[in-house]
Amino acid sequence: MHKPLPVSIPTPSSSLFARRTLIAALAATPVLPALAQFRVEVSGVGLTQLPIALVPFKGQDASPQKISEIVQADLERSGQFRGVDASGQALDEASRPDLSLWRQRTADSLVVGSVTRLGDGRYDVKFRLWDVVKGQDLGGQSYTVPQGDLRLASHRIADYVYEKLTGEKGIFSTRIAYVTKGGSRYSLWVADADGENAQAALASPEPIISPVWSSNGQQLAYVSFESRKPVVYVHNVASGQRRLLANFRGSNSAPAWAPDGGSLAVTLSRDGGSQLYTIPAAGGEPRRLTQSASIDTEPVYSADGSTIYFVSDRGGAPQIYKMGASGGAPTRVTFSGTYNISPSVSGDGRWLAYISRVGGAFKLHVMELATGNVSAITDTSADESPSFAPNSKLIVYATHLQGREALMTTTLDGKIKARLAGQAGDIREPDWGPFQKQ
Structure with a gap:
């Protein structure tokens, strides 16, 4: 029984x-309607957050996804990072940034990149990560993806940045x-x-x-x-x-x-x-x-x-x-x-x-x-x-x-x-x- x-x-x-x-x-x-899309609101302050600047990716205004914003939201949600003002700058992965400027803005690291629509409808997403404090290029990657995978590419960029700067594997993808x-x-x-x-x-x-x-x-x-x-x-x-x-x-x-x-x-x-x-x-x-x-x-x-x-x-x-x-x-x-x-x-x-x-x-x-x-x-x-x-x-x-x-x-x-x-x-x-x- x-x-x-x-x-x-x-x-x-x-x-x-x-x-x-x-x-x-x-x-x-x-009883409330189902939904498929979310928005992210981060609250709270951690004790050891790493200040990072994400310059808006070149070409992302014409892209259906704002790559740098997705990457920044991922990193901030992890609790390990806080965003630094990156306004007024136009850089991409091929630029040699003036790292002294970013030091003045209190950034420890910098992410720059671009997104380009190709003739076949896919998108070429490229980025580079800089260690502002040490003045080092920490590398970058490129992804050629269909429009539906632009968010996934963004999450993989966040994973790369997270692992390079914390030594631990990222979970954003x-x-x-x-x-x-x-x-x-x-x-x-x-x-x-x-x-x-x-x-x-x-x-x-x-x-x-x-x-x-x-x-x-x-x-x-x-x-x-x-x-x-x-x-x-x-x-x-x-x-x-x-x-x-x-x-x-x-x-x-x-x-x-x-x-x-x-x-x-x-x-x-x-x-x-x-x-x-x-x-x-x-x-x-x-x-x-x-x-x-x-x-x-x-x-x-x-x-x-x-x-x-x-x-x-x-x-x-x-x-x-x-x-x-x-x-x-x-x-x-x-x-x-x-x-x-x-x-x-x-x-x-x-x-x-x-x-x-x-x-x-x-x-x-x-x-x-x-x-x-x-x-x-x-x-x-x-x-x-x-x-x-x-x-x-x-x-x-x-x-x-x-x-x-x-x-x-x-x-x-x-x-x-x-x-x-x-x-x-x-x-x-x-x-x-x-x-x-x-």
């Missing part, structure tokens, strides 16, 4: 835990997935990491929840209610083809890819209460991982695939636990707070992001796994679905702002946040995809 929700867990209409576990996932949510609800229609979207250039992967009159990327970025697993119950599908992003993964008796929910892509962890109630199982990515018979009388759900793998973090109410209220990827005795991870859900583990293995209920508010928290130190990094009250960028430096999450659901990114210290918000829309369930192969 299905285990009832413990008294300490709120009703499905108010509980993120209940939404994710799908015990009763048809939660009441605002990666993708995110998220769900919108418009009227009675639900849509699953794949978009650039800044939320722009969104492409609809699936639309349905029934709820779509819990999208999660495979480690190679080629597939999304998600839960759909098309069968009037929660069922797990795997969707090929490039072809649009999908296959049924889990449609067992009861609910099938909360998919999580193993890093090797060969299997997924899922939450099934086929044998009674909600428990964790693994299932081959090609489908097949699930193997049970947990054997408890409690609700066990929301599994996520560590980057090396050795550990599964998950949510359980086995202690009387939802907390985050971990166990070996093949099962075994769980160990409790979260101890501060009485209600902790929605774990996400950083790719470098250092951080755990999760949602904690604090005085009735649901807030994003980050734990340093080595020390157990926990920080609350938002001042909003309805956060959900945190997901780390593949370089472990940013988190995307959903929250309520000004009466609507919106996506945000934040640095791990909470100092720099960017709202990925459209003109209207109810946006939820984000998941940040892996690095893209160039």
Whole structure:
């Protein structure tokens, strides 16, 4: 018999835990139009931001995309950079800039470039990066792309600049997935990491929840209610083809890819209460991982695939636990707070992001796994679905702002946040995809 929700867990209409576990996932949510385009608003001040000047690219006024503006927005959203006034200058990648001028403007680095429309309709995008302090040319690249890839070229420029100046890999050319609800229609979207250039992967009159990327970025697993119950599908992003993964008796929910892509962890109630199982990515018979009388759900793998973090109410209220990827005795991870859900583990293995209920508010928290130190990094009250960028430096999450659901990114210290918000829309369930192969 299905285990009832413990008294300490709120009703499905108010509980993120209940939404994710799908015990009763048809939660009441605002009905707002779906959207595909976002704008970025960066707020906050970091302590060690690098001042960078981005001169408007030569020819970009005639281009459908303003390359330098996209690059600057990417870099500022990372929390590592702040823009320096670059007005009144006309430079491109072939120029030899007067670096003393840029030193006077307090810039540490300078990006210049051009965008040219070719006869076949494609665009030639070129750029160069300068170290203003050392007076060094740090190189550049060129991309010949169709109009539809101008944003991608911009994101790759930002990745180049970020890596050259920080020594770490940039994530601007990666993708995110998220769900919108418009009227009675639900849509699953794949978009650039800044939320722009969104492409609809699936639309349905029934709820779509819990999208999660495979480690190679080629597939999304998600839960759909098309069968009037929660069922797990795997969707090929490039072809649009999908296959049924889990449609067992009861609910099938909360998919999580193993890093090797060969299997997924899922939450099934086929044998009674909600428990964790693994299932081959090609489908097949699930193997049970947990054997408890409690609700066990929301599994996520560590980057090396050795550990599964998950949510359980086995202690009387939802907390985050971990166990070996093949099962075994769980160990409790979260101890501060009485209600902790929605774990996400950083790719470098250092951080755990999760949602904690604090005085009735649901807030994003980050734990340093080595020390157990926990920080609350938002001042909003309805956060959900945190997901780390593949370089472990940013988190995307959903929250309520000004009466609507919106996506945000934040640095791990909470100092720099960017709202990925459209003109209207109810946006939820984000998941940040892996690095893209160039």
